[in-house]
Amino acid sequence: MDTKDHIGVEVKRLDNEIHSRMAVYRVEKGQGELTMMQSWILGYLYEHPEDEIFQRDIEAKFSIARSTATGILQLMEKNGYIRRVSLKRDARLKRMELTPKGVEMQKNTMENIRRMEKKLREGITEEELEIFFRVIRRMRSNVEMDQKETDRRRDDDQNTGSSDKRI
DSSP: OOOOOOOOHHHHHHHHHHHHHHHHHHHHHOTOOOOHHHHHHHHHHHTTSSSSOHHHHHHHTTTTHHHHHHHHHHHHHHHHHHEEEEEOOOOEEEEEEEOOOOHHHHHHHHHHHHHHHHHHTTOOHHHHHHHHHHHHHHHHHHHHHHHHHHHHHHHHHEEEEEEEEOO
8 A cells, every 4th residue: 555645644754753853852952861741741830830730630631540640750850850849738738840950941842842843834834834734623623523423433332232242
């Protein structure tokens, strides 16, 4: 099968290229040790500096299990990117906050993202970008609608008992 004009293949290839380039950017700035999930958590904490964010919030935001969140957050704390601060009203509750090292790491990450966005947009007109975003949003909507239809059929099958059971 020729995959030259397959949308999924091209999207995946671009995704791989972006991740590879972003990894190079991180290494250039001495950030190679962060995983994508750690970067997302840093970004979330950076965007909500005044909020009380607890481990359970991280679990919910990123749809990760408690044990996964515990491991990630412990490593981030060990590496000096975050700290857990006890609340005055209840010392058992520990909110997450960025350390100065975490703030600096996030600022570098945002610069890397701006750099990648600039590179991605190079040689592309505003009109082409408008078309691109309109088309990619429509594609995402198509996939979301397909997922909703699949969920609806599964729910219907479960409610009527007519799943793939054979008599």
